[in-house]
Amino acid sequence: MSDIKIIPLGGVREFGKNMYAVEVDESIFVLDAGLKYPETEMLGVDFVIPQTTYLAENAERVAGIFLTHGHPDSIGGLPYLLADVNVPVFASELTVELAKLNVKDYEATKKFNDFHIVNEKTEIDFGGVNISFFSTTHTIPDSLGIVIGTKEGNIVYTGDFKFDPAVTQGYKTNLGRLAEIGSQGVLALLSDSANALSTEQSASENEVAEKIYDVISDWEGRVIVASVAGNLARIQQTIDAAARAGRAVALTGHDMDQIVETARRLGKLTVDDGMIVPLKNIKNYADDEILILEAGRMGEPIRAVADMATGRNKQVKIKEGDLVFAVTSPTVSMETFVAKTENIVYKAGGIMKLLAAEIKVSGHANVRDLQTMIDIMQPKNLIPVQGEYRELEAHAECAMEVGIKPENIFIEKRGDILSYEDGVFVPAGAVTADNIMIDGSGVGDIGSIVLRDRKILSEDGIFIAVITISKKDKKIISRAKVHTRGFVYVKQSRDLIKDSANLVNETVSNYLKKDEFDWTEIKQEIRDALGKYLYEQTKRRPVILPVVMEVRSEENLKNNRKKKAKKKAQANEEE
Template identity: 55%
Template structure:
């Protein structure tokens, strides 16, 4: 009997950052290697990836990384690992192509080339363990679930999925394969929970395509479609609708253009007309009724780009009277406030807004009925809900209990939790480090809570700078302290406050100079603390305080 450990390194109690390590007798199989985009409080952070420490320490045990699909929440963190730890990476043709695009901007990962294209017929033999795959329906072609066959049973990871009986062949779920897997012993199922709260039936992609075409058909002006860059199926529907209504499609971003060009090359996107795609230069010459503008925004986030369009700050498109902004992506709960603000800004600019979610329920993830169908097909002994915030994991637990899975056989994990299978039973078995690694520019993990706290303080209360020049030998202040501020108070109307602050700095510095045991760090800390108390008493604000102390003597001037 095998000893099995399942470790959630990301993707539980959060949206995105999917990464699950399955350790079978010392062989580690990693399901997905994703990132997530930062919340509003992570000021200046570009992306967030899982803490990779566990995988780095056990890189020699990794049999392979298995990618379920090509979205950033499944492949985005790959460049931050494979450059230094060249382990095999497996995925469908489009998934691997998009993983290579993600790695192209990283100098080390760009050189990595241990990619392996697999499909639903592939079986990879790792000795006692085998890995096979099954087709699933998602918003991108080449979406696969993962089946790890061990001597103790199968560990199945669904990836993102839903069931759509009208899906085109490229997107169809292999139901017979799922039933065959379920005929064997499925020890544990790691299943998508991102839409577990929804009791509504997902609209079929055929219905969505019809809705998109009807919306564009009855619009006399420009149509600006907001979508996610990697939602290949939605992009195909927009192209088809534009062709049916005699319009041409303009892609506004480099990211979406790269993805679309890659999908066209692999025949995962079909161009309904040879000239359906128009260049950004042609946008100026085309009439409004001849244009569909496809906007995905930076890193696939269209809302900020729409705001720039509404305020005439976008590099290509300014919203004007007669424009329709058609939001074809589902807005998450966390973004609802921003979405409402964006709508208001578009209306103020003279445009109109429609969202596909206003009329139909569109999602690339399984709802309650879909989750129960997956459970009934696979009949797992244990369930580990993944891919979602806690409320979604808990909703998935309730759904599973309804189809007969005992509560004690369902594990809702925290990031880093280990579930171990030993002596015929699965149980909680400790924890590994699995926090967030924040990426800011080229910096990886160099931004911590202290830096984020300072950024938040700067954003909320600004900065207060006090510059003082001293002569330590003569124990005196050479010149009056210079006080400046940014983002704290308006200097011209706060001269009295700044003058009092200067006097306080003078007293504090002189007190430290008179002290027999002079210390630079104590001096700066005293200035910082005294100013902090004073400014809070006067303004009820806590700016970042930066004391700059310079020393002067007869021979030289040096900055301390």
């Protein structure tokens, strides 16, 4: 019997950050290497990736990384994984090209080029383990599911998927291939759960395309379309609608030019010559002859629209008669921001519409699609992935409706190890799988304490107390001065500022009377005294930063100068 373990390092009980390690005997196969964008409380964080310590510690056993599609939740964490685990990467043509863009942008991996293009006809033999693929329908072409063939049966990872027979070539699911995989025997199915709470049938891509055209063609002014950059299906539909309506398209947004150019070069995005015009030339077109396509990561298109409405965008400003049309569904965490953005768009003279308010759209499987996948695959075990806990639970419930027993459904936490023993999967401990936060060029240097301080700073501000002492003479040389930002309005709080400075002076004076002296201790006493006083006066807890400076005595300064002169003389003699 093969030694099989399944370890979700991300993508369970959360949306995004997909990464799953499947161990078969001595080999580890990594499925996806994604990121997720920060939640509201993660102040200043750019994005979050899975912790890959376990993979780094077992790097010699990792056979390869297998990617399902070109969205950030699948490929965004790849550069950081490759920096620790230098192994081949396998993906479809478009996914490989988009992954290369990510890898080249990261200093540690910009020279990496061990990519291998695969499709649903590809089979790779890893010595007793056979890896194959199947096409899936998602909002980006060339999406694949992954099959790990073992002696005990197939382990199938769907990636993001839905069923829609009306999609164009490049987006189609090969149902015959799914049936073939199911007939071989599926030991475990890791299946997309992001839309598992929905029983409503999503509109077909043809219906979506027609709705986008109807909205654009009916509008007499400028149209500004907001779309996530990776949603190439929406971008294609938007460009097609603009062409039918006689409008040129100007592109703006994070990485938009690179993604569109890559997709066009590979034939995954069809754009007639002359359709795309430089953004700087939009003033040369009448309002009913131009469409501005704003595309970015996750909520970035909506944030860009907000900047346009408030005049912070230098290139595009929303004016009277503009239509803002959001064609990708906002995440739950963005709903409040979307409502605020809609309000300021109206204030600027424009109108905002959401495609999701017009028709039901999703790139993920609803309940019926999930049950269809289970019915085709007939898995012995189900592991819901890619979703918050409520979505994983909903997936489990719909699976039980089609005959999967509760004891064969596993709702995992990050890092949990599922081990196949004596014909059944059982919990077998856990590995460390924390969130790793990326802030600028820093990787993992932001933790819960830093986030807590940022949260306090954002809510209650900072309070700085500066005092100068003589440690030798045990006296205050320069009395305390206090400064604050984001805490109180200084001009209206002069008494509070004065009393705080006096409190620092008193605290330091009392401390200097002690026989022993410790820099950490004196700062902590200032922090404690100020914290208690400021909370009593304001019911707020700002970040308190004590700065205690020391005046050196003339004798100490002379000794230091002598030491430096002696070291210099010794250095000259050695030369």
